Amino acid sequence: MGKYQIIATAAMGLEALVAKEVRALGYECEVENGKVIFEGDESAIARANLWLRTADRIKIKVGEFKAYTFDELFEKTKALPWEKYIPEDAEFPVIGKSVKSKLFSVSDCQAIVKKAVVESLKQHYKRNGWFEETGALYRIEVALLKDVATITIDASGHGLHKRGYRIDQGEAPLKETLAAALVMLTNWAPERPFIDPFCGSGTIPIEAAMIGQNIAPGFNREFVSEGWGWIPEKVWDNARIEAEDLANYDQPIDITGTDIDHRMVNIATENAFEAGFGDLISFKQMQVKDITTKKEYGVIVGNPPYGERLGDKKAVEHMYKEMGQAFEKLDTWSVYIMTSNEQFEQFYGKPATKKRKLFNGFIRTDLYQYWGKKPPRNHNE
Template sequence: MFNLIATCAAGIESLVKRELTDLGYEVQAENGRIRFKGDGKDIAKTNLWLRTADRIKIVVTEFDAKSFDELFDQTTAIPWDQYLPMDAEFPVEGKSQKSTLHSVPDVQAIVKKAIVSSLSAAYHRHTRLPETGAKYPLEVAINKDHVMITLDTTGSSLFKRGYRVEKGNAPMKENMAAALVMLTNWKKDMPFWDPFCGSGTIPIEATMIARNIAPGFNRNFAFESFQFLDDNLAQEARDEADSLADYDSELEIHASDIDGSMIAIAKRNAEEVGLLDDIQFKQVAIADFKTELSGGVIVSNPPYGQRMGEQEKVHQIYKEMGKALAPMKDWSKYFITSDLDFEKYYGQKATKKRKLYNGAIRADYFQFWAERK
């Protein structure tokens, strides 16, 4: 059994916690990460299934250290040969906050030296370790003199699902798009619409949720080359995930955008993941938006207007949104934007707001709940 953490963006820890709990794990939530325990099978399962997390990491060791000698000695004490083969490539990333050992390059160098010392003794090496084999990404993170050394089992962040063959300007990460959908009251038997779909990330993630398709199904992970884990874990997890997918339910998922070239890109991305027939794409401006469907949910990432001179244009779009969507009183509507004056131009006060981060940008999630009958 390993001590594991699922890392995530600030503000969505509760979603990752819920996902892990639904998968059957006992969890402990902290800022930017959720702790849980599991074996190799669990490493494969959580990498494959978590929609809102960034990475799954093994916590190799934790201790307190205020000197480089303490850092070196306690790192060396770990039996690193149980994790790293003799030829392992093991880059060491680092970060330090509010700690005596504040120089990150020095911290990285000391930890690297300590691991080399441990491995050299274990493998009886008197020359430099080759580092020509599989990669084992390590990180040393120090916060208030507490050291945590982790081994990343994921590789490229979990938001990289593998289906986005093209993207437009300011694309939303796939795990954030999934988070936006999961923060709504939408169920797969309800209509869903994204009127600013861009490259299609939000409707594609919604469809994957509705179809119960594992988000990591079409990608590889770092742990697949770890020698201390079974070679078959990833394939067994994929086979199980494939058996759990729902390809039969009728869905009413729509995506539209004013830009025809973005609709074409969104279609290519949906086709890459095998969901083109599940999403109805249409080129339409928000001012012309209308639907006969009822009781649905809108989730969208409208333009922000970050650059000088764009605000006036964006505010006009928000006004058009409010006017076009006002008749849809039995729809719930959810919009993420960094413009905190969104409600003023949209023309309605949100039922609820939630602070999130779209990448490095602080953004509020404005929620307008459907009127109850």
């Protein structure tokens, strides 16, 4: 088994959650802006892809160095041990980005890294001509930040938010990784009731169900690194067997999603069936002001409309007010609402216990947290 530097990339504000997940898999890690770095063998690559709910993708770090000139970028890239990763028939496109660096032309950096990798592989495989690139995909990225080049290979393929259960979605779908983060930032446990009053295509309830039953989010999809010859098939088989063994399909869950739009309720129901929770999550068409329940000590997680468009602002603010009135009656429940509306607490009618800054795509939002009463010790026994 080899040892690899592995990077789990993360959306702004979610790095600490990703780090917590990496540690839960048994790996020590370091946290930087937008990424969590850890060391592991081939099975760590497979397990991270299968299990990390809040990371964007898994990358293998090939090298990192300072590069002020194109010559330096070429020579230092060429000196990296490419033969350890890239077979002779590999397809290896290069993508790039550059922030606050002297080498700011991304297309030039990509071309130079590609040329350097080709030269390195030519020496190793003793070839004169060009490579055919008909085999497995190894997507290389050169990322320059303040003149430091980090060179990685993407081990996920499609981003980790693509779990494979979303048949359809609404206009502004919430990323599955962020939906999972919203659930993980609450005090919810699978024995407690859970409601999403703005369920849209059902992403938050489905992610909650996967967390509740400890189902690996990547269990029903494929990853590009499954095609890499240097990760034995057995490694992936073992990682999937582990995920199957750890899933707790018998864990009862009480999860409800509601939405004002009946079309979204139908889409959410289909997506839940696709995810294997068809009979476990209930979806209903309902306005937030009509939500009532006799159940206690539950958790509400919602990503309501923000009123970003001018015409919607008044209606959305009125809805926040109705929401505050409806939820006031649920005094044992904890409520977590994510919105970019800075006056949310005013309309909702009370200050949050705690606020946490998050980004929904490029929109800066806050997660407003209202903590309900703690359940009595013997509540679920």
